[in-house]
Amino acid sequence: MTENGAVSDTQRADQFRRLHPLTPVLRGWKVFAAAVALGAQQAYGRDTPIGWLLLAVAASIPIGVVYGFVSWRTTRYRIDSEDLRLDTGVLFRRSRQVRLDRLQAVDVVRPLVARALGLAELRLEVAGGSSAEAPLAYLSEPAAQRLRAELLARAAGLHHETPEAPESVLVKVPLRRLVEGQVRSVGLIAAIVVLVALIAVAATTGQWSVLGVFVLPALFGIVPALVRTVIVHFDFTVAESPDGLRLRHGLLETRAQTVPPGRVQAVRLVQPLLWRSRDWYRLDVNVAGYAGDGQSQTSVLLPVATRDEAFAVLRRVLPDVDLGAVATYGVPGRARWVDPVSWTGNAAGADDKVFVARRGRLRRETDVVPHERVQSVRLTQGPIQRRLSLATVHVDTSPGPVHPTAHHRDAADARALLDAEVTLARRSRAGARPDRWMRPPERPAGPTVAR
Amino acid sequence: MSEPFDPPGQPWVRVSPRLATLRRLLLLALGVPVAAAAAVLVGLLHRSLGLAVGIVALAGLAWGFVVLGRRVRSWGYAERDDDLLVTRGVLNRQLVVVPYGRMQYVDVTAGPLDRRFGLATVQLHTAAAATDAQIPGLVPAEAARLRDRLAARGEARSAGL
Known part of the structure; x- marks a missing residue:
């Protein structure tokens, strides 16, 4: 295998491309900084002469440089009409082929240091992987943009020199709304109430030490999460192009995601309790390649949006779907015995395009999954549900934050819902759009391709 | 009282009672x-x-001893034209419908004790991790037949993701 591979490699070597030469520097500086920090920590307070430490660090530099250079030399990639090939590894060589028609998403990620050097990482997401299948780190920014356009054009079935598709911005999330959305969380409000109560207690009793015991851990638990969300979703922009939806966000590390049409497996519309007066929503999605690795960053389609914005994006993701027109049916009153608070919010239904499940009373969630994306359908019933003649219907899609579930329905009704979903999913699978979304389908396709 | 988990117009194929013997x-x-x-x-x-x-x-x-017997008797599957149905459970009951076109791969497994008792397990995998479609306690010949048949039907009705 190696012999043949070597021969064909040399023949087509001119088509192989390399990563940016600064890649080893960017990859190496973290290790170097960590080594220095560790060394300094070890040496601190001991009588190890600082000279030895410097010597050790100095000795590690050439080794690191040589390894980085060899690693860069041995990493190369090639794109042809069907797939991307990526060869990596110094000691253990690995050659990976990624089928472009199975591409689920393409992300351009720019960590802070890479931005300073004008570099970017290109991540190709393919279904079934726990992390990005073929990360190309690092490329120069223009190269990353060009490559992204080329990959998407090839994946769509167009000529690879097709110019980058034009885009129109759909939504830009203002910073003020992003911050306010985070502040309007029940957890934060509760924490502030507790804090005020504790200060009152401390002031009356004079026992100020309670503050340190209770408040600091609470602050360390809540505040970083809020700040992190704001940093990650900073300047969140959703744009539309024939390539698919383009999401751009981030303050320190910026991320530009491209999700081609038809790659969204399921969508969730969330409205936390304190967003209701503003009529704001969050949109989460299941995209096959995004499961696992950094899912909380990549699976957000809109962090905070007004109703109009949320529905505008929803229409782009699920064309021909009018969420308001899908009739959903609630659950019988006896469901209160298993779900005392939110049973009134539970509802489910379907039209000929999508399955919709609503739940929650205080925090409202609506899960939407197109029938053609349904992987399997399950009916479950626990002992208490059985006594009450209730059952739950689960619609399984590719892994992600959205699990469309119709909780605690009347048992006979649940079975009817299951059977209906199976039939609807079968019909829409037959008319599904082709993987290469710009190329005319090889067989006559059904009405779902209309857009 | 068990209408929601009734078979889909054709009877459930039950698994081998030897599975109950093994578990007991x-x-x-x-x-x-x-x-x-x-x-x-x-x-x-x-x-x-x-x-x-x-x-x-x-x-x-x-x-x-009694519960194991009931649990093994509760397993059942039915092959329809477009999908496979699997049911199981006494206390927590489940019915899963897996379209052939959604199957990514099929596993047939048999541990040392299973083999001694002439049993095998068939498991279907789709792109959804939540899909829970396994059928234990099959006679090896039936497991192989089911695997081949599922593979053939999956090929014929394959859809992307």
Whole structure:
């Protein structure tokens, strides 16, 4: 295998491309900084002469440089009409082929240091992987943009020199709304109430030490999460192009995601309790390649949006779907015995395009999954549900934050819902759009391709 | 009272009762020594208490014996034109419908004890991790037939993701 591979490699070597030469520097500086920090920590307070430490660090530099250079030399990639090939590894060589028609998403990620050097990482997401299948780190920014356009054009079935598709911005999330959305969380409000109560207690009793015991851990638990969300979703922009939806966000590390049409497996519309007066929503999605690795960053389609914005994006993701027109049916009153608070919010239904499940009373969630994306359908019933003649219907899609579930329905009704979903999913699978979304389908396709 | 889990117009194919035998033997092999040890240890401290522990443990084993039989009898599957249905469970019941076109791969597994008892497990995988479609306690010939048939139908009805 190696012999043949070597021969064909040399023949087509001119088509192989390399990563940016600064890649080893960017990859190496973290290790170097960590080594220095560790060394300094070890040496601190001991009588190890600082000279030895410097010597050790100095000795590690050439080794690191040589390894980085060899690693860069041995990493190369090639794109042809069907797939991307990526060869990596110094000691253990690995050659990976990624089928472009199975591409689920393409992300351009720019960590802070890479931005300073004008570099970017290109991540190709393919279904079934726990992390990005073929990360190309690092490329120069223009190269990353060009490559992204080329990959998407090839994946769509167009000529690879097709110019980058034009885009129109759909939504830009203002910073003020992003911050306010985070502040309007029940957890934060509760924490502030507790804090005020504790200060009152401390002031009356004079026992100020309670503050340190209770408040600091609470602050360390809540505040970083809020700040992190704001940093990650900073300047969140959703744009539309024939390539698919383009999401751009981030303050320190910026991320530009491209999700081609038809790659969204399921969508969730969330409205936390304190967003209701503003009529704001969050949109989460299941995209096959995004499961696992950094899912909380990549699976957000809109962090905070007004109703109009949320529905505008929803229409782009699920064309021909009018969420308001899908009739959903609630659950019988006896469901209160298993779900005392939110049973009134539970509802489910379907039209000929999508399955919709609503739940929650205080925090409202609506899960939407197109029938053609349904992987399997399950009916479950626990002992208490059985006594009450209730059952739950689960619609399984590719892994992600959205699990469309119709909780605690009347048992006979649940079975009817299951059977209906199976039939609807079968019909829409037959008319599904082709993987290469710009190329005319090889067989006559059904009405779902209309857009 | 069990309408929601009724078979889909064709009867469930049940799994081999040998699965119940195997699981019961495992229960006895693990449970009897543990029960005996507990009874003897407590009996050394207090005789009548040891007797009580022994009786409770025996009752527990007998109950497990019955439950295992019911659980194995609850497994069933049905092959339809476009999908496979699998049902299971006594206390927590489940019915899963997996379209052939959604299958990514099929596993047939058999451990050493399974092989001695002439049993095998068939498991279907889709792109959804939540899909829970496994059928234990199949005769190897039936497991192989099912695997080939599922693979053939999956090929014919394949859809992307």
